[in-house]
Amino acid sequence: MSATATKENKVDNLWDDSATKGLTGVERLVYRSNCLGADQRITNTGGGNTSAKLREIDPLTGKEVDVMWVKGSGGDLRTSKQENFSSLYYSKLLALQEIYDNQPERGPKTPAEDAMVGYFPHCTFNLNPRASSIDTPLHAFLPAKHIDHMHPNSVIAIAASRRSEELTKEIFGDSVGWVPWLRPGFELGLLMQRKVQENPSLDGLVMGQHGLINWADDDRECYELTLSLIDKAAEYIESKDKGEATFGGQKYDSLGEEARYKILVDLLPWLRGQVCQQKKFVGTLQSDPKILRFVNSNDAARLAELGTSCPDHFLRTKIKPLYVDWNPQEESTDVLKEKLAAGLTQYRQDYKTYYETCKHENSPAMRDPNPTVVLIPGIGMIAWGKNKSESRVTAEFYNCAVEVMRGAEAMDEYIALPQQEAFDIEYWLLEEAKLKRMPPEKELARSIVLVVGAGSGIGKQVAHRLAKEGAHVVCADLNAEMAQATANELTEIYGQGIGVAGTGISGCGPAIGVGVDITNRESIQAALQQTLLAYGGLDNIVVTAGVFLPPSREGKLSDKAWQLTFDVNVRGSYNLVDEARRIFEQQGLEGSIVLTTSVNGAVSKKGSLAYDTSKAAANHLVRELAIEMAPLVRVNAIAPATVIEGSTMFPRDRVIASLTKYEIPFEESDSDNQLCSKLADFYAQRTLTKRPITPADQAEAAYFLLSQKSSKTTGQIINVDGGLHEAFQR
Structure with missing residues (x-):
């Protein structure tokens, strides 16, 4: 992000008086903070803090007291809410100086200085649980009511220059002072206090190697002062810009x-x-x-x-x-x-x-x-x-x-x-x-998972289940729009993604959507390339894509339909694993692959000959791939029974045909969901548990096979079928 401030590129003044009408003092502090955090030329993500010294009603005495609200530990100014600010009795904060003065061997980076952080909770106003930042003394020991401490590139450039102190004077004159580098904490707060006592006319300080702090007794005035100081620094830098000689000039050319x-x-x-x-x-x-x-x-x-x-x-x-x-x-x-x-x-x-x-x-x-x-x-x-x-x-x-x-x-x-x-x-x-x-990391927090079939049904549920565990999910589907829709859902839940400059990848947050045809190796290669450019690697694959083509009324299936059934249900999974193999081998990192077969691969029945034999082949493909990919990558499968909910294999016509075949009563006016529910209940009665099999059931099994809970399991097919005794191993 550029620190420049030409006439076309000054930091934006976002303050709107109409937006602050009726706000309390704390709410105005939140508003000011959000405005400051919205521009990364002003401060970086998670960086900087703001404060306001306000009159509040003490819940113990019912009387007005001075309270300092300051952005607490963690959080980001752009998105901060009131709960991100700690509140402290101002008189108690000032009284900490006497406690510190009585500490033996006090000074910068001493145990005595660090110990003062432990006193902040004793100053808490109104049982506010937000932990105080180590920058609290910087705000407490400066007398102004409103203080902004920002990390603008333009001012840090001054702070990180060899002649930092002279440049501060040259650029800002007598309105802004300078302090040398000190680690944030009590000593830096005291140093700033002395600087202001020596020169009460100061509006701010450049902090050596660190950033900018400035203040005012009016919150809007403080905000606009912050912007003006940043612009002034940026304008000075631009007046000295070296053009093509920047960074010593160009040595190499960029690649296309x-x-x-x-x-x-x-x-x-x-x-x-x-x-x-x-x-x-x-x-x-x-x-x-x-x-x-x-x-x-x-x-x-x-x-x-x-x-x-x-x-x-x-x-x-x-x-x-x-x-x-x-x-x-x-x-x-x-x-x-x-x-x-x-x-x-x-x-x-x-x-x-x-x-x-x-x-x-x-x-x-x-x-x-x-x-x-x-x-x-x-x-x-x-x-x-x-x-x-x-x-x-x-x-x-x-x-x-x-x-x-x-x-x-x-x-x-x-x-x-x-x-x-x-x-x-x-x-x-x-x-x-x-x-x-910090809370412990989720199971899949560092993992990148490619889910094929994520546009609907089991695949979509798997994508949601894995994202819940912290996974970065590449939602892939033959229907690219449906894949992107699932990715959008995950991004909405787990955080707004951003485009990564120069990659052509959009929405590069917790999930991306890509189109893929697993019967086509070029399509697979393109999906894997997008995965690498978005996240840098690949850890796990889940394949839920499959096809069922019903036979004709005479019970026949064309050669083309046979070919497509095996291309998708068997060769497609092999193609994907084979293309991803290079990534796994070059990374040298442990991974896991979960394919989706079916209990039909073990149960002989009439009416699904091509589908059932393809799933039997897929079962053995799992075992063969487990050997091929060992010891680095585990390969397992989930084998569902008939899953109706959310499945693209069960359009309305097929559901009605099945209900008619099994003589299950229904009305033509029934909704798709009602029809599917009747058929699912029928299939459930065939199982030992008597409950319909859902995409969520399959997703839970897929998550288990990706997790460390199954770290010693490979080459296995787990039936998730409600208990079809016909599919029991013999």
């Missing part, structure tokens, strides 16, 4: 879209396997002009090695990215892999050295030493995270870091946060405690 995609499809499974040696990651790709300008530049290697500056950035992007100096015009993909392999080895060693050099006696254990950002000339950036949301934010943050470097290099010289300071943030015990408070 087709060539880039071809390399990425070949590269991503292998690269994902390399960076997922400890835990699985999900990827986000970016190849827009700004990131390409950086990775293709002469200075990319130097600046990438320096790492990021703002703590909010490197907590996501790690201390530095992995940059590989590869010539996209002269060197092959194999050379790229060789350079990446060497780079990854060196990166892990560098991270280990960083940890060993900077660690303290009580530091948490070393975290995953693999990079979360990979930069490749000609191609762009590949960001990794525990899920799509995190990898997207990681990409966003490194984009911010690139803009910070651009601005700093235009004005002066970019400098990164010293490694020890970076380590003390990354491995801060308070940050570690925050991580431990």
Whole structure:
């Protein structure tokens, strides 16, 4: 996201007086926060915080007291609601200074300073459960009623310049002061307090290596001050812009879209396997002009090695990215892999050295030493995270870091946060405690699952069941519109997706929809390519697609119908697994495949000869594939009995024909659901449990076979049929 502020591109003033009429003080704070968070030029996702000192009625005394509302730990300003803000008695917050003054050996990064966070809950107003942020002292010790602390690229560029203090003076004059880098907390709050006491006319402070904080006694005035300071910084940067000489000028040319995609499809499974040696990651790709300008530049290697500056950035992007100096015009993909392999080895060693050099006696254990950002000339950036949301934010943050470097290099010289300071943030015990408070990850949180047949029936139910467990679902179906409809449903439930710049993939959030014909290998290859470009890899496959073609009245089935039945029900599943095999092998990560057969594959009966024999073949295909794919990938199957609900195999005419055949009473005026329910109830009476078999029953079994609960199970067909004794193994 650009930090520029030309006449056409100033940060937008979203304040609308009509929207604030009748709002309480806290509601106005939420409104202001949402306006600020809506523009990533103002602050990044999850970054920054706002506060308001308000008069509230004390529930204990019934009297008015001063209360500070401040964005609590976690959350994002753009989407924050009142429950995302902590509320604290202002007098109690100020009284904490006396407690701190009485602590022995107090000072920056001391146990005494960290211990003050434990006092925040004692200041809570009205039993508010929202945990206070470590930035609380910054807001408490500044006297203004309204305070904005933002992370705009333009101001961080000033904060991360070698001449940061002089630039602050040059750009803002006497209205904005400067403080050197200090880790957020009590000491930084006290330092800011002293700065304002020394110069009461200040409107804000540039925080070295960090960002901007400014204030006013009116909330709209505070908001507009924030915007004006950001614009002023951006305008100054643009006046110094180096044009084609930015980042030392261009060293490499970008690849065209087709060539880039071809390399990425070949590269991503292998690269994902390399960076997922400890835990699985999900990827986000970016190849827009700004990131390409950086990775293709002469200075990319130097600046990438320096790492990021703002703590909010490197907590996501790690201390530095992995940059590989590869010539996209002269060197092959194999050379790229060789350079990446060497780079990854060196990166892990560098991270280990960083940890060993900077660690303290009580530091948490070393975290995953693999990079979360990979930069490749000609191609762009590949960001990794525990899920799509995190990898997207990681990409966003490194984009911010690139803009910070651009601005700093235009004005002066970019400098990164010293490694020890970076380590003390990354491995801060308070940050570690925050991580431990996070809810446990869901079973499939790091998994990418391709569900074929997701447009309706069992497949649609499977997609919903797996997404509920945190899976990233590629909803695939012969009917691409139905596949996308299922993906849209999942996105609506689990989070709004965004388009990933340069990939051509839209809705790249928790789910995407793709069209696929599993009888056509080119169609399968296209679906797998979209999967890789959306998420960086593939972990699991569920195939629910199938076809049943009824015989003629004479009980005959044409050769073409026989062929199609076997093409879809047997060869289609084989085609898909065979095409996906390269991805699984290159990743080297454990996976699971679930096919859908049928209890008809074990039960001989009249009227479905082609279908039943195809399902018998599919049963044995499962066993053969289990051997072929072992030990890396497990292959199992679910075998439903007749599932009527939501099935495209049971259009109204077929249901009526079956009801007539079995002499089940019905009315022509009955709805489709009523007709299906009657037929399902009839089939249920054939089972031991006497209950209709539903898509949800199949989805539960599919989830079980993908989960670690079945980690030692492969080559098996699980009947989900309500208890058809004819299908019992003999």
